[in-house]
Amino acid sequence: MAHRHYLLLLLAVLLPAAARGDPEAVQDFCVPDAGRGRPVELGLLPSYPCRNPANLTAGDFVFSGVRAAGNFSPETGFAGVSVTPAQFPGLHTLGMSFARADLSAAGGVNPPHYHPRATETALVLAGRVYAGFVDSGGRLFAKVLEHGEVMVFPRAMVHFQLNVGDTPATVYGTFNSENPGIVRIPATVFGSGIREAVLERAFGLTAAELRRLEKRFGPPKKAEMED
Amino acid sequence: MAHRHYLLLLLAVLLPAAARGDPEAVQDFCVPDAGRGRPVELGLLPSYPCRNPANLTAGDFVFSGVRAAGNFSPETGFAGVSVTPAQFPGLHTLGMSFARADLSAAGGVNPPHYHPRATETALVLAGRVYAGFVDSGGRLFAKVLEHGEVMVFPRAMVHFQLNVGDTPATVYGTFNSENPGIVRIPATVFGSGIREAVLERAFGLTAAELRRLEKRFGPPKKAEMED
Amino acid sequence: MAHRHYLLLLLAVLLPAAARGDPEAVQDFCVPDAGRGRPVELGLLPSYPCRNPANLTAGDFVFSGVRAAGNFSPETGFAGVSVTPAQFPGLHTLGMSFARADLSAAGGVNPPHYHPRATETALVLAGRVYAGFVDSGGRLFAKVLEHGEVMVFPRAMVHFQLNVGDTPATVYGTFNSENPGIVRIPATVFGSGIREAVLERAFGLTAAELRRLEKRFGPPKKAEMED
Amino acid sequence: MAHRHYLLLLLAVLLPAAARGDPEAVQDFCVPDAGRGRPVELGLLPSYPCRNPANLTAGDFVFSGVRAAGNFSPETGFAGVSVTPAQFPGLHTLGMSFARADLSAAGGVNPPHYHPRATETALVLAGRVYAGFVDSGGRLFAKVLEHGEVMVFPRAMVHFQLNVGDTPATVYGTFNSENPGIVRIPATVFGSGIREAVLERAFGLTAAELRRLEKRFGPPKKAEMED
Amino acid sequence: MAHRHYLLLLLAVLLPAAARGDPEAVQDFCVPDAGRGRPVELGLLPSYPCRNPANLTAGDFVFSGVRAAGNFSPETGFAGVSVTPAQFPGLHTLGMSFARADLSAAGGVNPPHYHPRATETALVLAGRVYAGFVDSGGRLFAKVLEHGEVMVFPRAMVHFQLNVGDTPATVYGTFNSENPGIVRIPATVFGSGIREAVLERAFGLTAAELRRLEKRFGPPKKAEMED
Amino acid sequence: MAHRHYLLLLLAVLLPAAARGDPEAVQDFCVPDAGRGRPVELGLLPSYPCRNPANLTAGDFVFSGVRAAGNFSPETGFAGVSVTPAQFPGLHTLGMSFARADLSAAGGVNPPHYHPRATETALVLAGRVYAGFVDSGGRLFAKVLEHGEVMVFPRAMVHFQLNVGDTPATVYGTFNSENPGIVRIPATVFGSGIREAVLERAFGLTAAELRRLEKRFGPPKKAEMED
Numbered sequence A, B, C, D, E, F: 001m002a003h004r005h006y007l008l009l010l011l012a013v014l015l016p017a018a019a020r021g022d023p024e025a026v027q028d029f030c031v032p033d034a035g036r037g038r039p040v041e042l043g044l045l046p047s048y049p050c051r052n053p054a055n056l057t058a059g060d061f062v063f064s065g066v067r068a069a070g071n072f073s074p075e076t077g078f079a080g081v082s083v084t085p086a087q088f089p090g091l092h093t094l095g096m097s098f099a100r101a102d103l104s105a106a107g108g109v110n111p112p113h114y115h116p117r118a119t120e121t122a123l124v125l126a127g128r129v130y131a132g133f134v135d136s137g138g139r140l141f142a143k144v145l146e147h148g149e150v151m152v153f154p155r156a157m158v159h160f161q162l163n164v165g166d167t168p169a170t171v172y173g174t175f176n177s178e179n180p181g182i183v184r185i186p187a188t189v190f191g192s193g194i195r196e197a198v199l200e201r202a203f204g205l206t207a208a209e210l211r212r213l214e215k216r217f218g219p220p221k222k223a224e225m226e227d
Helices: A002-013 A042-047 A185-190 A196-203 A207-217 B002-013 B042-047 B185-190 B196-203 B207-217 C002-013 C042-047 C185-190 C196-203 C207-217 D002-013 D042-047 D185-190 D196-203 D207-217 E002-013 E042-047 E185-190 E196-203 E207-217 F002-013 F042-047 F185-190 F196-203 F207-217
Strands: A078-083 A097-103 A109-114 A120-126 A129-134 A140-145 A150-153 A158-163 A169-175 B078-083 B097-103 B109-114 B120-126 B129-134 B140-145 B150-153 B158-163 B169-175 C078-083 C097-103 C109-114 C120-126 C129-134 C140-145 C150-153 C158-163 C169-175 D078-083 D097-103 D109-114 D120-126 D129-134 D140-145 D150-153 D158-163 D169-175 E078-083 E097-103 E109-114 E120-126 E129-134 E140-145 E150-153 E158-163 E169-175 F078-083 F097-103 F109-114 F120-126 F129-134 F140-145 F150-153 F158-163 F169-175
Touching: A078 A109, A097 A109, A097 A158, A109 A185, A109 B196, A129 A169, A158 A169, A158 B196, A185 A207, A185 B185, A185 B196, A196 A207, A196 B109, A196 B158, A196 B185, B078 B109, B097 B109, B097 B158, B109 B185, B129 B169, B158 B169, B185 B207, B196 B207, C078 C109, C097 C109, C097 C158, C109 C185, C109 D196, C129 C169, C158 C169, C158 D196, C185 C207, C185 D185, C185 D196, C196 C207, C196 D109, C196 D158, C196 D185, D078 D109, D097 D109, D097 D158, D109 D185, D129 D169, D158 D169, D185 D207, D196 D207, E078 E109, E097 E109, E097 E158, E109 E185, E109 F196, E129 E169, E158 E169, E158 F196, E185 E207, E185 F185, E185 F196, E196 E207, E196 F109, E196 F158, E196 F185, F078 F109, F097 F109, F097 F158, F109 F185, F129 F169, F158 F169, F185 F207, F196 F207
Parallel strands: none
Antiparallel strands: A078 A097, A097 A169, A109 A158, A120 A150, A120 A169, A129 A140, A129 A158, B078 B097, B097 B169, B109 B158, B120 B150, B120 B169, B129 B140, B129 B158, C078 C097, C097 C169, C109 C158, C120 C150, C120 C169, C129 C140, C129 C158, D078 D097, D097 D169, D109 D158, D120 D150, D120 D169, D129 D140, D129 D158, E078 E097, E097 E169, E109 E158, E120 E150, E120 E169, E129 E140, E129 E158, F078 F097, F097 F169, F109 F158, F120 F150, F120 F169, F129 F140, F129 F158
């Protein structure tokens, strides 16, 4: 009886551990060849031929472009440099990519966003950063990170960062996909041209408020509304 | 020369087709055994033992619970029934799940949300529905669907539905994951307790507006803020 | 001792739950471009270029072709409409496809078959259907389904459907692969040209019986027999 | 114009090559511990603890049981030895298994069957064997194999073997799954208890013929018919 | 208390079994078309078009080239024949390949190597072979194998073989990847041109010893050193 | 004719790009519960229960232990800190892990090794480092990296690092597996107890040289030699 109770208890606590295998390519690497003088485009990646391995050098597997910050947005105080095969072709088929994020001293913010295809591990290289994510149950996990600390943002979960220090902050993030993708919540929801009837009822915002948001995040890209 | 031009053109249009393989379990099926009288919990799924196949019957692979609508939310006019192994244990390890969504006649809305782990195909069983998704480039793909039409929402992309007809609408959605997950944008962003400094700068909302949204979508679940 | 016994018992019932991960593409979507006026062929799918996302509209992600039944076979009373990227290119790389099956009132039958690359969830939209599958241990799981019920057929398991009602029946099936494939048992075994010596000994059928079956399901497609 | 023609031609022949990645475990190996004196059961595999690597020896990764043939079936002249983790626990989590098939001299037959979860490569160790498979398009690929030849049977495709020589034949098959599964067509279709109405209409067999087949391949295992 | 102890004990022994799924292509098979008279190159595999299934014959799925040994190396007494899609195009997209290894009677050796992308199962067809692998914890699992025995070498683990009998030995190995790859330790470490400063300190070898090894295994292939 | 030539040329350069999908868990995350006061062991990872998400805090997803270097080995001048779920349980099921490597100023060396289950991206945080890898074709890709540069080491390829500057160097590496594993070439080959007959013939080393190496890297761990 105690045993039966124990069995149930054991089963109750027992292991939702999702054993999983990491992926693998069918060759060592494949540095894409976009054609003379043409940049590699993410949308065409799977279609590029591989460069002949005999013509590759170590430089094809080294990237120098995250030594400095990108351009700061005056609105958010955020500067981001994403490094995928578009910038660093050697990453193709290797299942990883990375990014540098800088946040201005005066409360720079990396707005709520998510990466549909990757987990991110973020290392604070400088500054103090309030960072967090929200899981699919709506729970917030947020904390102030100091220099040298690493936070992990699980795949496809909404996350954000805020500079809470007096100096600029720098974060180095890496991803377990060569093309993690990024969905920025504000522009996706308020700047893509979704009918106001949807947003009014979903968010409880007034038409005037919605219009202000749409002005800030729009206009929609050559929108496909109504087909 | 024309040939060279042609080659570049060809390469330019050529096939970003991401060839992919669908997954597979290492056994035919595994109906989880949660213990006498206990419900199956999604969070414990990988830890349940399989029931002995000799004791299973056809009923373990049949589900009757989407014949009627769920409970309508007065705020949105939406009623949803999600069917994962928690409701239909036979789905476990089979890589699929499904859902029924009903939208009230008076402009019922399924608010913007995404499924982090699945593509959805949605069949309109009744009514007229304005439905759409936004891709990770911020482009909207939205359209009014009639009875019998199917729309596909790619994995982890934000999507929504609005009843634009005079009668209640019903949508049957299926997913290519047994546990697709759901991230509801309004509650995730405005109801989880993210510091207002983040949301003010990210969305350009006033403190008063934010507080109204937080009231509508909060309070946060036993929040982990600040740790 | 009781403990030892208990441990064995626990291990005996414990969890053959095959934790598995659903797959994922490296981009949001890829609508294949077969070239002006040419149909998309499944056999060429991985080789088509993606259409430029900027030129896509919502219509590329909506399909209207399952609103009516397909053509009925007089022999079986079955009418099927399979929807893969060949009919609905927007499904490509999204890991899902679907089908509509109609069964005539007079005992229409969807003959035993299996999908080598997908699990199927089947929703009965109309009628009463005796449906079932056989697992790899030879056990049958079969049951009469009513309108609104869903049955799941695990990946690569033989399954079938029979209209047991007085009215035509309609089933809507979805798959967790863009190209699930279909192996129809009768034609595969008796209509492909396998040497009779194999079939006689394997099935215990007479030469005359075999010839009748071969006539019904053959002749073999430009067969590769004997090479 | 020639160019346009050429483009179409090129696209027509172009590469349905499904680039795929082979899987990977998250540890070197995991030899299951079924408990003192208990056999490893396939259905419980994912639930067994791993044995402590420190207690393993080379013998845990070596199998000696395919040096001799299994027991011959008088009906088919077939003797099979399947080696999965149930017989060779060291295979667990390594993604491979193997089998030995012997066919008696007098036209021994390995009846039509398929492995739902694995491709098979089959090496003829002795004898002459007519072997083949049928693809999902119903095309037969069959040929007489000599000693030392290897044939590949793609995942989940129906295949078979027939001894066409004057001596016993031996085939060594390997699989790219630790638990490939086996669906034997005759017993699955005619011995599992599927309602005769299905089989009569699907195969065009008479009730008498069906009953003979059911007698040969049945009775069904504690059948789940009708639930 | 006993219970608490028991729980810990149970958890301690409990199941590091990494449940994993084997992969799957999105079509039955894809025999690559390298163009008239051109050999299939592994590096170009994903880019070849598939041959039209209607033009394939059984011969495309049969390979005869492992009936005899390859060429022996006088230094090691080893002769290897690797069979990937480069030699047997029909293997493409099927997730398997194989190899034949012969070891000369006078202590022939298959030097330490590993396959980065596959587990190997090795069947001894003739002779007596001392074979083994080293796991990532540095533990050796080695044993003398007799004719008819099978050893499994887990994915990416260093392994080797030595003929310890008086007659030539033959081993038939199969892999769960169409392109397992091979990294030969001696040539990789001592013959690729790595700076001596690295090797001296890593191995504790003298400059003279290193030079001898480099002479034996080099010179490096058009090396990319120093870029 | 030109066209034919062109087609061949096109096919020759065309796209060995291995399109691959990154993996995914069936839940947001799973922080393992090893039991009160017990450390998480990698070998038991898949067997731990998940901690109840309601009891997790942001601290479970933050790691502070790479702010300082590990202990330096006097022999190699190397200090490494590996961070897997054993040190940072929150990483479990998320498909990522990371490491900090410090190299002493006087030519500190990270000896040749490989990670069987992950690609690594390595960021130089301080110092000048000669780093490189060797592909499975035996080609070396090596280069001196400066502060802020990133090098990618493809999955399962042998790689190494050497401090070539006058100051200590620090490298931050991240992996696309929660348990990448590490195979250190010197100890694996010379310190595991492989029979000298294998190593002598494979490397061309004298018995005396081998014994010196075995002394440096041995003795073998409770070896399994000869079984």
